[in-house]
Amino acid sequence: MTEALDKSLASYVRAALALQGYAFDEAQIAEIVLQFSRLEAIAQSVFDWPLPFASEAAPVFRP
């Protein structure tokens, strides 16, 4: 991971934590940033996968 991406992930996590109403100390935030960076790494393969433009999502909703 590049230093720039590192910083951008850490900034995102801090902003998102605040937005969602969390309040953590620095050690806790560092652990959450680490976990989020793992999710981000895995998410890349999801974004790299070629999909037809009109492909639908698959959540379950049966009114």
Place this chain on the structure above:
Amino acid sequence: MIGTAAGIVRQITEGARSAASVLAETKALIQAKDPGLNCFTAKTFERAEREAAAIDGLRAQGKPLPPLAGVPYAVKNLFDVEGTVTLAGAKINAANPAAAGDAAIVARMSRAGAVLVGALNMEELAYGFLTENHHYGITRNPRDPTRGAGGSSGGSAAAVGAGIVPLTLGSDTSGSIRVPASLCGVFGLKPTYGRLPRSGTYPFVNSLDHVGPFANDVLGLALSYDAMQGPDSRDPACAQRPAEPVGVSLALRRGIRIGILGGWFHQWADPAARCSVQLAAAALGATEWTELKSAEVARAAAYIITGAEGGALHRPRLIEQYEDFGPASRARLVAGSLIPATWVVQAQRVRQQAYREAIELFERFDLLIAAAAPAVAPRVGQETLEINGRSIPTKAGLGVLTQPISCIGLPVCTVPVWPDEGETAAERALPVGVQLIGAPWREDTCLAAARTLEQAGVAQIRLP
């Protein structure tokens, strides 16, 4: 030896044993074996006495007995059991009121005559493939107590593997039935997504949560699966289709087309896991290799969906009670709750594409086979798995072969196979399960293949 579910029903029907005597033996087994394994978090003996007495009463009156008459079983502690607190492996639930009623499939097991003896340990909130629970202790592997039982339904697999009960219930979001079944050497069934109702079950990831049985033989799986089938409008994901009983006359039809999954599934299987697959393939007469090309990305999609839904579900209590969550799950859950919506939508689109690829594969094959875990059970506390020269964290790595399949909801029967592979005698004595993967709604094919392997002596329980 407690016996198999079908054997117990037969003995009770013929009068060779009473339900009360089977229960007494089960209680003695729990007392003798559970302290070393830590499978049970609650015992429901008063209820069990009532249920066993009801079965013996029916027989005394000459009335017909239900299909699981007198069979003792236990459930992962995320199923509601009337009068018991539903822990889901978490301290945050410990002070909750006791459940007012049974989960749908627990109620169905009771109606089928089964006798509930307790609730079983699991990974906290079902988030992980180990059962090294920070609050309720480690569940150990009955084959080798220095090793883990796997998870998240670790107590469910270990209780069957130790010979304490012939049947248990568990849940599987990304592999939580199949991984512990593989590590403990027992049979497990993860039905098609939506086949069995989850009402009264503590949720984790609604988009991916499945429930199903563990057993010490295939007929036990079939009997309990049939008892639990049928629609339930309280679970919005439960298919509103009638029960399709598989019965106990399970036979693989002639000419069945079986594909051995290569690619991702071969890369992430170590020599022992590959040997298990080869043994199963040979016994089933399968020689053709194939690939599910989207396996890796389906696993990634499952990861993102799991993080987002699990995180969102627990966010309010993560804000209020962060320190009450175990250290292995709390930061992961918070991180999941921060996942952007675009990632989740993309993951759900990928999921749909992966499903379509699998359906195309089922035009060529009726059944697919792959290992259920990349290796034998890891030692308790082992941080990494070494798979074919690559290192992967144990927590995530144990599910590498199961996540792509549950992501697209296919039915899977996991069977215990004994590859006799490994560097040490201890490793060579351990099983690696094989996933028998069917097309949607074809649990009958999975179970028939499992029965074939059982009859061939390739898939079997070996009591410690």
